[in-house]
Amino acid sequence: MGKMDRREQLRQLHEARKATTNHKVDEAIKRLLKARMSINFNSVSSESGVSKATLYNNAEIRERIDTLRQQQAQVPTPKQLKREMDENNKDAVIASLKRRIKKLEDENKQLREQLKVAYADVYKKI
Known part of the structure; x- marks a missing residue:
């Protein structure tokens, strides 16, 4: 061996x-x-x-x-990316809502002016 x-x-x-x-x-x-x-x-x-x-x-x-x-x-992890996307999305939603509020406030102001004119016309007829 x-x-x-x-x-x-x-x-x-x-x-x-x-x-x-x-x-x-x-x-x-x-x-x-x-x-x-x-x-x-x-x-x-x-x-x-x-x-x-x-x-x-x-x-x-x-x-x-x-x-x-x-x-x-x-x-960044997928959770971090989602969180960042949510933050960006939240900012976009806030900006959109602010524009909508501004538009509605302007429309409301115009309607109040029209209402004053309409009241004045009704008051003149009386």
Whole structure:
């Protein structure tokens, strides 16, 4: 029988596990990005099945998750976009209502003037 190099076997096993972990994390991040979900250690851990400790201890993965998390923090979320749209929409509605009030006030003023003239005509006939 040939002599088995235990160190070499352990190194190969470690490399295989590392490659599997990296592949799982890459796939999980792709799925999270595609679903437009937030990227953080909890979400990547639960999506990939890799422990959070492994994510924190692996420098490459940790840096990637931190970078993606910071990029997502700069991009407004759908809730923030909706809130901003509501604010803009609210401003447009307020401006529209102010124009309508002004128009109705002018119309009311004209009708009062017409009513004064009509009262004057009735008073002259009496």
